[in-house]
Amino acid sequence: MEEKQTTLVRFGIMGCARIARKISRAIKLAPNSTLHAIASRSLEKAEAFATQNELLDEQAKLIKTYGSYIELLDDQEVDAIYMPLPTSLHVEWAVLAASKKKHLLLEKPTALNLAQLDQILEACQVNGVQFMDGSMWYHHPRTAKMKQIISNSANFGHIRKISCTSSFRAGSDFLNSNIRVDPECDALGALGDLGWYCIGLILWAVNYKLPNFVTALPEVTLNSKGIILACTASFHWEEEPKTSATFYCSFLSHVSMDLTVCGSIESVHVNDLAIPYQEKAASFLLTSGAKCVNLQIGWNVEPEEVVVESQLPQEAHMVQEFARLIKGIKSCEKCPDKTWPEISRKTQMVLDAVRESVDRGYKPVYL
């Protein structure tokens, strides 16, 4: 048992957001991680959360609870912090967590803007701790399979067009009072909460090559406090052969998580990208070398459904990958990985550009 304790990465969760329930389950499921403690601004809240969600440590005892965030950060047994705080609090607490040598799994959007994120990343670098944002879809085996297909340019051709959406229909409670539509908490609204996925997806598809410019389309819906409830933007890579991308994010539409990557020879479609329909397996449609048959009365091929099984939920894969990197650092074999912070940084940079385009009357913003 002692051996197991020393090899598991010990997580502390900072804040009792709803998403913390999902991640506490993921920490339990990930084979290299354990949940050590949860902190809230009140001890009662932390205790209630731990009890209600049956949060047990690796010895099957109810986990530690703290009535303040700072106590959690001062717990020497905690290796890593999962931080689902409102975005406006990220920079303060993330920098502090890094200074306390805690590895940081930070919920997205990572910050209100790139300058804040850079403060966080710098603190992580200076303190030698791992940074990763909480985008789960990167870690699903389906994502790797799709990447393999779209990266094979001999088969897939040049990526011409990427389209994606991320939306759900928020109820009136959410639209009136959720932190994600409150300028004091999450000033980026649907762009931060849902657009983050789309921007990450588009960058992922093009191997994180930044677009030359981005532009928001003139259809942004704001609430009375100026928070984005819905928006559309397009990204443009000017080098020939050109690539372009369009995304739509909204708190006002029926649930959608569509991704289409259209190459010159093949294309990929998926409709449950950010959260797969089911945990055990997820699929996508691959259409390859399609053309119309003689007389143009049908297609020579129909899309093939490619099914990818997943031993763990994607969020457990995420925790596992994060913990794997931490174990490498703890054993003094490796420096913190730079890939994940760089992905977050580019995502935030492009998100800022979309926001700037909105603020500047939908003008193109060059990167």
Added chain:
Amino acid sequence: MEEKQTTLVRFGIMGCARIARKISRAIKLAPNSTLHAIASRSLEKAEAFATQNELLDEQAKLIKTYGSYIELLDDQEVDAIYMPLPTSLHVEWAVLAASKKKHLLLEKPTALNLAQLDQILEACQVNGVQFMDGSMWYHHPRTAKMKQIISNSANFGHIRKISCTSSFRAGSDFLNSNIRVDPECDALGALGDLGWYCIGLILWAVNYKLPNFVTALPEVTLNSKGIILACTASFHWEEEPKTSATFYCSFLSHVSMDLTVCGSIESVHVNDLAIPYQEKAASFLLTSGAKCVNLQIGWNVEPEEVVVESQLPQEAHMVQEFARLIKGIKSCEKCPDKTWPEISRKTQMVLDAVRESVDRGYKPVYL
């Protein structure tokens, strides 16, 4: 037999374009139509086309052939002309056909611009003949089923977003010499050939309510002669609750014919819109009332595949509908139907606006 002859609408095909093979088959399949004659600029070409495609009249004899378009228009036995000529020739021949009292099934894009189309429509109106453009997908039973769903606003909610694509990957032969990339023949390029579908689809989804404005996105690909090979545009309805639409058309991407209509409560996806995979049946995905389950680890529902059978290919449904309207006019019971000309007119109007946005450096164009 004589009874049958008098009740069948007799078609003449003007021009031996490849698409004429598909429509000659459709005329044969439509129960109220018969193919009477085909004309080309040379008699040899018309004869070869008739022989190679085994174009028989209702008495199973090889159909009449003409070595000039005017002879076809002067054939008193011809009720209706199907005209797949290059777009730049439409206005001249369509107006002439109408003046000869021929009903007109005109291949899309209907004209180089709205002014030309208006000349055609006026000629049809003055001469009391029916006009319809050759967009086949309107006539598929699947289209009617989808329309029923998205029009039911109590179930579907408000239509927030429409996305569609129409693309195929043209070979070098096409890109070098096809009439659709030749400014003398089809100066609208991919916007006319493929964007026509997308524009029609978007207008169809919103019951033909014109957008307040349209804007092309700054990613148009032109060939050396200035013809559009690929472009993206967005349409905006400003009235609250807002609706927006985006479409992509391209001669440079793998085949795609995607349509997504996202309402506030339901959404519809289809990936083979303009030409269904198979003739006998076509389907679409309907997702209704979807939300994430507890812990956000999956969906409460998965998309339902709605399959719609089709007794005839969609192009035969189109011919049948066109012939039905003609028979109503011939029996003096009805005036020409105004719905189809109006749909074409709005499509052309919006297409012109997209073209104008491209020409004006991607500025919004108000309608």
